[in-house]
Amino acid sequence: MSSYCSMGSASGLLGSNPIRVSTINVDGAKDLLTKEPPYRYLDVRTEEEFKKGHVENSVNIPYMLFTPQGPTKNPSFRDQVLAVFNKEDPIVVACQAGSRSAKAAADLVEAEFKNVMNVEGGYKAWVSKGFPVKS
Numbered sequence: 001m002s003s004y005c006s007m008g009s010a011s012g013l014l015g016s017n018p019i020r021v022s023t024i025n026v027d028g029a030k031d032l033l034t035k036e037p038p039y040r041y042l043d044v045r046t047e048e049e050f051k052k053g054h055v056e057n058s059v060n061i062p063y064m065l066f067t068p069q070g071p072t073k074n075p076s077f078r079d080q081v082l083a084v085f086n087k088e089d090p091i092v093v094a095c096q097a098g099s100r101s102a103k104a105a106a107d108l109v110e111a112e113f114k115n116v117m118n119v120e121g122g123y124k125a126w127v128s129k130g131f132p133v134k135s
Contacts, residue, residue, distance in 0.1 A: 019106040023118045026125045029092045032117070039090040039115075042081070044104040045123065049096060055126060056134045059084055063095065063104040077104065078111050087113045094119035094126070 024032070032039040033055075041055045044063035054060065061080045064071045074080070085091060091113065095101040098121050105118040119125070127133060 019109050021102060021105045021109055021116065021118050023102070023120045024092065025120050026129055026131065029094070029117070029119045029126075030129075030131055032090070032092055037090060039092045039117070040085070042085070042091050042093045042104075043123070044077075044093060044095045044101050049123075053127070053133045053135050054123070055094070056132060063100045063107075078107060081108060081113075082111075085113070087111075088115065089113075090115040092117050092119050094122045096122050097124050098122045 029039075029041070033041060041058035043050055043054055043058045043060045045054075045060070046062050046064070046066060047060060050058075050060040061077065061084070062074050063077055065074050066072075091108070093101045093105040093108065093116060095104070098119065101122055102118045105116050108116045121128075
């Protein structure tokens with residue numbers, strides 16, 4: 001793996017069985033978005049967070065929903081992702097700081113998505129690097 005990547009574990013739906021997920025820093029993620037074939041950016045933050053700013057051409061599918069009972073995993077997450085992506089599509093997954101996206105990426109790997117990478121530091125790290133965003 002390049003200096004951009006590392007491997008980590010995150011819990012998917014099974015909770016007790018850690019799933020190996022590749023993690024990439026924002027420099028590597030930015031590079032992957034411009035390579036051929038390009039990776040696509042899956043933003044798993046809430047719609048409210050996404051509306052405040054996001055990576056251009058990103059797809060927003062929230063991993064967590066904030067309900068009156070508190071934060072809850074989006075029960076339709078995998079189905080919503082499958083409606084937009086094929087299991088072979090190269091995808092970088094990001095949230096605000098990296099925690100939700102690690103879990104979302106683990107869920108996708110568990111669902112047999114083949115080319116999934118978690119973005120370390122998430123959108124916050126992207127912005128701190130001064131990379132372009134869209135409001």
